[in-house]
Amino acid sequence: MENLRVLELYSGIGGMHCALKESRAPAEVVAAVDVNxxxxxxxxHNFPNTPLWAKTIEGLTLDDFNKLEFDMILMSPPCQPFTRIGLQGDVSDPRAKSFLYILDLLPRLSKRPRFLLLENVKGFETSSARDALVKTLKDCGYSYQEFLLSPTCLGIPNSRLRYFLIARAMPGSFSFQATAxxxxxxFPKSAKGDYADPAPVPIHCPPSAGSSIEGGEDPGVPGGGGGGEVEEREYLLPPKTLLRYALLLDIVRPTCRRSVCFTKGYGHYVEGTGSVLQSRTDTKVEKAFASLDSLSEEQxxxxxxxxxxxxxxxREIANLMGFPADFSFPEKTSIKQRYRVLGNSLNVRVVAKLIELMVA
Structure with a gap:
């Protein structure tokens, strides 16, 4: 296969770009677009040689798209119109406007892309936006397959259930039996049989990690440096948080094979934003929580x-999300900002497998 030209829309911190590299598909990102x-x-910082357009998608004309002559679109449109805890405005939400603009442009491109991959939250599959996407793909002569996948299906100890769609222009078919x-x-097994169920991985050894959860290198964190141990004191839960939210915490140990989804509010809000790590494993959780109601605040x-x-x-969250060891943050990016952009990103390894399936 010749080198594919890839357009990365809603590019964020580059999760799709990392997945494309991990998939080893013969491809290069010719443009990335995001306003954040x-x-x-x-x-x-991570992809200095990739053209990055800091503009709205609606600000790009049909001619702008045509000039790129891309073969693949990778995109993760705003999820807020489809989240279960949001207003579920669907196509009436202003944040869905750019996605509908893409669907309007797709049939009018002088050269339609051969491949398309979309990621969004669970809930997108029942939306009017999804229906509009599928109709456009059918009208343009694409075959497609939809998925609801979590990294746990690859043995990764982190839950992050997301909707995915892969499409390829016909003639041609996927390397697996499509069930549109x-x-x-x-993951279906490809013709090569590449997708056998993997063995689960404990949390202390995240897949594709450049460091372990237990005090390894943490190059993306102030105090962690590029080779020192994580400064755990920086990340210990504050006393007020412990006292107020202890019973709401999702606590995992380094040997656990599970953790809950990390969201953009991690480190700022406690409930439902991600797991916390028990770094002192010589104490049992049951013992620490015993008879709390009868104790003073100090006790x-x-x-x-x-x-x-x-x-x-x-960095540890990035490891669990499959970002490579050489992925890092600019020094000026605050811890809160890092949590926020990671919470808005995707699992690299899941998308890499989907890209492999799509182009095989």
Whole structure:
């Protein structure tokens, strides 16, 4: 296969770009498009040679798209119109406007891309936006397959259930038996038999990680440096948080084979934003939580502190999300900003597998 020209829309911090590289597809990103200033800074830091257009998608004309002559679109449109905890405005939400603009342009391109991959939240599969996407693909002569996948299906100890769609221009078919009317909840086996169920991986050894959760290198974190140990004190839960939210925490140990989805509010909000790590494993959680109601605040704090509960560092979250060891953040990017852009990103290894399936 010749080198594919790839257009990366809603490029964020470059999760799709990392996945494209990991897939080893013969491809290069010819342009990335995003308006988020912080995400763009991270993208430029990691992909300085890729043209990055800091503008709205609606600000690009049909002629702008045609000049790129791209063979593949990778995109992760705004998820807010489709999230279960949001207003679920769907196509009426102003944040869906750019996606509808893409669907309007696709049939009018002078050279339609051969491949398309889209990622979004669970909920997109029942939306009017999804229906419009599928109709456009059918009208343009694409075959497609939809998925609902979490990194756990690859043995990665982190839940992040997301909707995916891959499409390829016909004639031609996928290397697996497509079931367009069914949303798959696992990876199908390709003709090569590449997708056998993997063995689960404990949390202390994240896949594609450049460091371990347990005090390894943490090049993306102030205090962690490029070769020192993680400064755990920076990430310990504050006393007020421990006292107020202890019973709401999702606590995992380094040997756990699970963690909950990390969101953009991690480190700022506690409930439902991600797991926290028990760094002192010589104490059992049950013992630390025993008889808390009968203790004074000082006694509660002393007892809970024996667990050494801390937030995962941004680098550790990046590891769990499949970002490569050489992925890093500009020094000026604050910890809060790092959590936020990671929470808005995707699992690199899941997307890499989908790209492999799409182009095989």
């Amino acid at each position: 200033t912080t995400a763009n800074d991270v993208y430029r 009317e069914q949303i798959l909840e696992g 509660k704090l002393s007892q809970l502190s024996t667990l050494g509960l801390r937030y995962f560092t941004p």
